[in-house]
Amino acid sequence: MTNTNLDRRQLLAGTAALAGMTLGVRPLAAQDGGDIVLGGSIPLTGVFAFAGVGIHAGIQDYLKILNDGGGIKGRKIKYVAEDTAYKVDASVAAFNKITSQEKVSLYYGDSTGFSKTINPELDRRGSMIMAGASFATELNDPKKFPLQFMAGPDYTEMFGILLRYIAKEKPGARVAFVYSDSEFGRDPIAPSEAVAKELKLSVVEKIVTPPGSVDVSTEVLKLRRANPDFTIFHGYVLAPIPEFVAQAKQMGMKSQFMGTFWTMDNSTVQRMGDSADGFMGVMPYRYYYDKDGSSPMLEKIRQMRPEYQSTGYLQGFVTAMLMAEAVKRTLDAGKELTGVNLKAGLNSIKDFDTGGLFGVPISIPGNSVPVGRIYRFDAKAKQMQPASDWIKL
C-alpha cells in the first residue's frame, strides 16, 4: 500500500468520517453523473482476515485499472470500505455508516450471515446490487435474493464439480465429507449427498468437527474405519486439515483429500506441509501463476503486483469486474443505476470473457457462476496444477 492514489482515497474516507461524526450533518449525496460508489464490509481482521486483505487489494486494483482507463462513460468507481472483523453486527454497522455517507450502487459483503441480514434492506432500498465472500447455497436463489450474486459457483456447485470429477475418475467411488459444525460447513452437505447419489457415488461417512477444534484424533479414526476413496473437506480455512491428512497418511490411508474454494489458496495448501502434496480442490479462477492459455488480465495483475496474489485477491478482483460490467451494461442501456437495473445488466452477461480469469467465457443467468476446475498441489513446484478441464454445471 505505497500508492499515493490510495492514500488520498483513504484520506477522503477519513474526512468523510469526520463529517459523519458531526451530528446533524446529513450525508452528502453524490449527484448523478458523479462517482459510482462500491461500498464494502470487508473482514480485514478476525478469522477471515487472510481472505479479506486479499479481497480488499483485489477490488482496489481492479478499480484502479478501470478508473485509470477512464472509468465507465467517464464516471469513476469509488471504493469505500470498512473493517468488520467478520462479525455480522459490525458488517451491518459498516453498511449503515457507508450508505449514510455515500450514494452506494455496489456493495461487497463479507459473510453469509451479513448477506442474509442485509437482504431485506437491499430490497427496500432497491438502489444497489451486492456480492461478497459467501458462496452459500441459500444465496443462490434469485427469487429470495434478487439483488445479490456471487462471483463463482455456490458451495453445493463446488461439491458438484468435485463429485462429477470423482465420478468420472472412479465410478462408484466411496466418498466422505468432513465439515465444520458451522453454517459455512453445513451449507452444501445435504444437497451434495443427493448429487452424489445421482452420480452413483456412495457417501460412506460424514464427519462433523466442532469449530476451532485442534485435536482430531478420534475423527481420523472414524475416517479410517469408513475407508473412503475420496475425502472432501469443507468449512475450514486451514486447521484441522493438515493434521487430519497427516494422521490419515501415517495410518496408511490412501484416500484422496480435497477442498473447496476458501481452502484452495496456494499459501494455505502450502502450509499443510508434508500433507500438501497431491491435495486437490475446486477453484473457479486461474491461479496467479497460471500461464496456460491467454489471460491478459492475469498479465496485468502480474505487472501490478510482481509477487503471488491469493485466491481472495482474485475473488475480489473478479467481483469488482463483474460489478463494473453490470454498471456498464446498465448505463449503455440508458437506464438509471437502480438495484433491479443493475441486476438485469448483470444477468445479461453471456459468454463474457473475464480476461482469462475464469478459464472459459461465463454467463450469469442467476445468482452464481457455476464454473470451476480441479487443481492438484504439486509439492515440487509448490503450485497448484490443473487436474481437469473447466467444468461447467
Place this chain on the structure above:
Amino acid sequence: MDTLFLAEVTLAGLGAGALYALTGVAFVLIYKATRVVNLAIGEILMLGGYAFLGFAAGLGLSPWLALPLAIAAGGALGWLVERALIRPMLGESPISVFMVTIGLGSILAGVVQLGWGADPLRLPEFMPSTPVFIGEAYLAPKVAIGFVAAAVVIGLFLALFRFSRGGVALKATAADQGAAYSVGIDVPRVFSVAWILACATAAGAGVLIGAIGGISPTMGVFGLSVLVVVIIGGLDSIAGALVGGLLIGLVEALAGAFLGGEFKLVVTFALLLVLLMVRPYGLFGTHEIERL
C-alpha cells in the same frame, strides 16, 4: 473391529486428556497458591505456542532449544502478570480478579494477533512421525508424546509437592495465607513461584498442543475445556486435575466418535452441570465452611 475402534478412540481420548490434565495442573497451581481463577490460562498456553514458533521459525533456533526458551518465556510472563496485575488486586473480591484474568486473556490474544496475524499457523515439525501401535491399536505419535510429556511433568509436580520444602510452603499458603505468613513463609514469593511454574507449564502444554493442531490467536478457547476439567476435579486439587483431565479427554473422544464432533463440548458441559449439582466443589475439591 469395533473393540479395536473403541480401543483406539480410548487411547486418543486419554492422549488428549493428558494435555487437559497438564494445563489443568497449571491452573490448579495458581488457584491453590493465590485463590485466583485464571481464565487467561488458555491464552498463556497460546503464547507458549507462538513463543516457540518465534524462537524456532523466527530466529531459526533448533526446536530443542526453542522449547525450553518458550517455557521460560511462559514463566517470565507468569512472573510479570503476577507482579503487575494480580498483586494490586490482593484483597479484592475473587470475581474482580477473575475478570482481570479475562481482560488479560483478551490483551494477550490481541498482542499475538498484532504480532503474528490472525491466520492459523503450523509449528515446525520436531516430533517423530512414526505411528505408535499399542497392540493393534493405532495412536498418533504426537498424541503419544504429549501423553508421556504430560505424565512426566505431572509426576514431577506431585513429587515436588510431597517432598520439597516449597511444596510444604505451597500447602501452608493454600490452607491459610495469613497463618502461613505469620509462621515465616514468604507468601508473596510463593505467589510468584506458583505463577511462574504454572505459566511455564501452560506454555509447554501450548507447544505440545500447537504441534498437534497448529496455533492460532483463537486457540485460547482450549482454556474453556480446561476450566471444565478443573471444575470437575475440584479447583484446588492436583489429583483432581489429573482425573478430570483424563475423564474429559475420554468423554470428548467417545462423544466425538459415537455421537459426532458437534457433541463434544455439549456433552462435557452437561456432565459438568450434573456433577455440580451433586458435588458443588468438584470431585476432589475442598468444601469451604461458611460462617455467619
Place this chain on the structure above:
Amino acid sequence: MTASPILEVSGVSLAFGGVRALNDVSFTVPEGAITAVIGPNGAGKTSLFNTISGFYRPQSGSIRFAGESLDGVRAPQRAARGLARTFQNIALFRGMTVLDNIKLGRHAHMRTGVLDALFYWGRAQKEELELRAEIEERIIDFLEIQHIRNASVGTLSYGLQKRVELARALAMRPRILMLDEPVAGMNREETEDMARFILDVKEEWGVTILMVEHDMGMVMDISDHVVVLNFGQVIASGTPREVQGNDAVVAAYLGSGDVGAIARRIKAEAA
C-alpha cells in the same frame, strides 16, 4: 420468673464434626424480660444464637417460640415470626445507606412483588412510604440517629454501627430481640447509651430481650434473668444475684480473663 416463657430451648445439642458446640442445652426465656446468656469464650453462646435463628440445625432437641415448635422452620420464616437479632461482628450491609439497612429489617413483613416493584405504583409505593414514615418516627427518632440516616454504614463509628443494627432489628417487628454482644468494644459512655436503649426497648416496646454479653457490669445491671453456659452446657441459671453466688460459675470463669471482672463485681455487691 414473672411471665410465661416466650422461648423454650429444650435439650438442644449441636456438633460440628467431632466438636460438641452445644450439649443438651435447656432454658426458657420469660416474655417481657431481659435474659442474658453469659459464659467464657468458646462456651457456645453464639452457636446457641445461631441455632435459635435457624442458621444451624441442631442434632437433637427442640426450640419452641410463642408456643409453637420451630422444628423445620427455616431462618427467614423464624425472622418473619418475630425472632429478630443483631450480630457479634456487625452484619450491616455496606452497600446500603443506614436508612436502607433499617428498611431491610422490615422485609419479611412487606408484600411488594416483582411487578409492583418494577412499576413502583400502588401498593409498592404506599408500602415504601408507610415504612419510611414509621422508621423515621418510631425508630430513628427513638435511637437518635437522624443525623446519619443517609450515611453509608462503612463510614460510621463502631458504636453507631451497633446502634444501626439495633434499629434494623427493631424494624423487624420483633417479639424477641436477640442481641449478640451489644456493647462489646464500646467505651463507657456508648455502653451506657446502649444499656439505656435496651431498657427502653423492653419497657416502651414491650419486646422480650435475649442477649449474649461479656460486660458483666451491664449484664448484672439490666438483666432480669441470667443463663450461664460453659463447654456447651448450661451450668447455672437464675437472677443475676443467684448466678453470681454460684460456685460453678466462678469456677468456669477461673482461668479465663473474665475472672477478675466477676470477682470485682462480687466484692462490690458485698460492699
Place this chain on the structure above:
Amino acid sequence: MRIGTLKTSYAADEALFDTPTQRLLLGLLALGAIAFPFVASPYWLFLACLCAINVASATGLNLLTGYTGLVSLGQAAFMSVGAYTVAVLEIRLGTPFFINLLVGAGLAAMIGILVGIPSLKVKGLYLAIATIAASVILHFLFAHWSLTGESRGLSMPPARLFGLTLDQPFSLYWLIMPVTCLMVLGAANLLRTRIGRAFIAIRDRDISAEVLGIPLLRYKLTSFAISSFYAGLAGGLWAYFFRVVTPESFPLVNSIFYLAAIIVGGMGTILGGILGAVFMTLVPELLKFVANWATPIYPDALAALAPVRTIVFGGLIVGFLIFEPRGLAEIWRRLRRFFHLWPFRT
C-alpha cells in the same frame, strides 16, 4: 451551585430524581432523545439503537451480578432465547411484536430460573462456570433444532405497528429506545423496594440476610429471572433490529462483553450499567475513526484495528478493575460533586 436539600415529604425524599436540577437535566435528555432521530444520520441512529439494546441487557446483568452478587457468563445465551423466540413467533405465527417480545422475555426468565437453581449450592466462580455450561447447551440446542433453523439460523420479517413496518434504524429507534428507558426505570424502581434491598443484602452477606428474613433461594432465583427477562427482552429487540438470528449471533464473548460493560461502568449502580454499555459499544467505533485518521500516516492502521480492539477491550477491563474499580459511575459522581460546589470548591 446547589446547597442544602429542603424536602417536605417522605415521598419527595424517596423520589428517584429528587432535585430540580436533576429533573431539568432529565427533561433535557429526554428532549434530546426525541430530537435525535431527526438530526442524526442512519449510522448514528444505528449505533444509538445498538447502545440501547446493550444498555437493556447490561442493566439486567447488573441486577444479577452488580446487585445480587451472582456472576453470570450466560447473559448472551439468555438474549439468544429471547431472540429465537421472537423470530420463531414472528415467522410461524406472525403475532404482534409486543406479544413476541414479552413471550421471548418470559421464556428467557424461565430458563434463567432453571439455570439459577444451582446458585443455592454453587457459589461464585463455580456458578459462573455453570452459566457457561448453560450457554453451551443452549447454543447446541439452537444450532441443531429444526425449529430454530439449525446452523443457518432464522431470517425474520420486520416488526409491524399500525400498518407501519419497523425496518429502519429510524423507525426501530421508536421501539427500542422507549422499551429500554422503561426497563432502566423498572430496574431503578425495583431497587428502591424490598426486593432491591434483599438483592444487595444477599450480595453483601448472604447468610446474615437469611437470618434477617430473606429467603435466599427465592431471591436468587428472582434475580436470575429478572436478569434473564431483561436479557430476553434485549435479545428480542436485537432480533427485530438485525432480523436474522443465528447460533453465532450470541457467542460467549458477548456475555463477557456485558460483564465488562458493568465493570467499566460501575457494578451495582444503574448509571454504571448505562454508561458502561454505551461506552463499550462506542469504543470500537471510535477506534475505527482513529484508524481512519491514522491511515495516511500509517497505512496498515485499518488492518491493525482488530487486534488493537481486542487489546483495548481487555485493557479497559483490567485498567478499570485496578485503577477505578467503581467504574465510570464513580468518575461521573466525582465530576458532579465538583460542579455542585463550584466555584466554592473544598
